[in-house]
Amino acid sequence: MDIQDALKIMRALANGANPETGEALEADSICRKPGIVKALNKSIAALVAAQERERVRPKNAFRTWTRAEDAQVCEAVRKGIPLDEIAKAHNRTVASIVVRLVKLGKIAAQAPSPKAA
Numbered sequence: 001m002d003i004q005d006a007l008k009i010m011r012a013l014a015n016g017a018n019p020e021t022g023e024a025l026e027a028d029s030i031c032r033k034p035g036i037v038k039a040l041n042k043s044i045a046a047l048v049a050a051q052e053r054e055r056v057r058p059k060n061a062f063r064t065w066t067r068a069e070d071a072q073v074c075e076a077v078r079k080g081i082p083l084d085e086i087a088k089a090h091n092r093t094v095a096s097i098v099v100r101l102v103k104l105g106k107i108a109a110q111a112p113s114p115k116a117a
Contacts (some may be wrong), residue, residue, distance in 0.1 A: 007047055014040035059091040065100060073097060074106055 012019035013031045025031055031040070069090060076086045087094045100106045 003047060003051060010040050010044050010047075010108055014044065058087070058096075061092060061096065070104060071102070074086060074104065075101060077101060077106060 009019040012022070013025075014037050016025050016029075016032050016037075017023065018025055030036055039059070073086055073090065076089070077083075083094045083097050085096050098107070102109045
């Protein structure tokens, strides 16, 4: 079962319908209780949000860095290529590029700024 199938079932239940037949659930069905409907709708929203995050996430997000990629990123920085262009070229986020450069010792980590009182 994929996420779309799960969403279809959850939406039917949240709307008070049997997902297999489309018929209305009985009035005393557990799926018609307000708390259950609210939980189903929150779950649906969470799944949809997770799908969207997955859709917009760069292809190489969370993948292991290779030595070759490290060298390419360092060379791009040395050439003055903007970080957003480097990130796009490597299918990664700007944040992941920055973290990697810090780890490689190519840029200094910045201390978090103190919060104003």
